[in-house]
Amino acid sequence: MKSIRLIIIALCVLTLTACASSRSAEIYTRDQARQAYVVQTGVVTDIRAVRIEGTKSPIGALGGAAIGSIAGGSVGGGRGSQVAAILGGIGGWILGATAEEAVTQRDGFELTVRLDSGRMIAVVQEADVAFRLGDRVRVLSQGGETRVRY
Template sequence: MRTLTLTLALLATVNLVGCASGLGGGDYERTETRRVMSVRMGVIESVRPVKLEGTNTPLGTVAGAAIGGVAGSTVGSGKGAAIAAVVGAVAGGIAGAAAEEGFTRKQGVEVTLKMDNGELLAIVQEDGGENFKPGERVRLLQDGRNTRVSR
C-alpha cells in the first residue's frame, strides 16, 4: 500500500510538470483563438535573458507531503512512526513545493522595442528559441490581456 501511495504521488508530480503552459511568443491559450489582436511594428533595441519563476500550486506541496509522510511512517514503530510520518509530511510538503517551482521554472527574454511612433517598450516572454537580434524588425501583438513579440 505504501508503495502504491508513493508511486501515485510521484506520478502526480511528474504530471504537473508536463502540464505547465508555455509563455513564449508562439504559445497561445485555447481561449486566445478567434480574438482580434492589434499589430504594431517596431525594431528591437536590445534583448537580454531573464528567468521566469515556476508555478506554485498546491499539487507540489500535497505530493511532497504524501511522499514524506509515507517515507516517515516507515521509521520506528508506534508513536515514533506516527511522529516520523508527521515530520516527514511537513518536510516533504516544503520540498515538494520547492521542487515544483524549480521544475517549472523557464528561461525567458526581455525584448526592448522602439516602435514606429518612437515609443520604447519592453516585453518579457518565454524564450522560444527565436534568437531575436537588435536591429531586427518585429511585430508586437496585443489583445488587451496578452502582449507578445513575433516575427
C-alpha cells in the first residue's frame, strides 16, 4: 500500500513539472513552428530582473487533493478515517495549487529595446539567455507574441 502511495505522489510531481509552459526565447511551441515572424532589429537599452509567475491549472490542486485524501484516509479507522480523508483532500487541494505555482515560476528579464525605427519596446521573457546593455538584437513578433534574440 505504501508503494502505491509513493507511485501516486511521484506521478503527481511529474505531472506538475510537465505542465510548466516556457516563456523562453529559445523554445517554440508546436503551433509556433513554420510560422512567419516579423523581424526588427535594435539595441538593448535596459535590463531588469523579474519573476514570471507559475501556472495555476487545476492539475496541482487535484493532484494535491488526491494525495491528501489518500494520506488522510490511511489515518485511523472507520468514521475518523473518512473525516481525515476529507480534511486531507482539502489541505492537499490548497497545498497542491500552491506547490504547482511555486514549482513552475521562472526567473525572467524585462528587456527594453530601442528599435532601429526609433520606437522603444519592452519584452518580458525567461532569463535563459544573457543580454548586456548595448547588445544588437533581433525582435521577432508573431500573433501577439514577441521575443528578443541575438
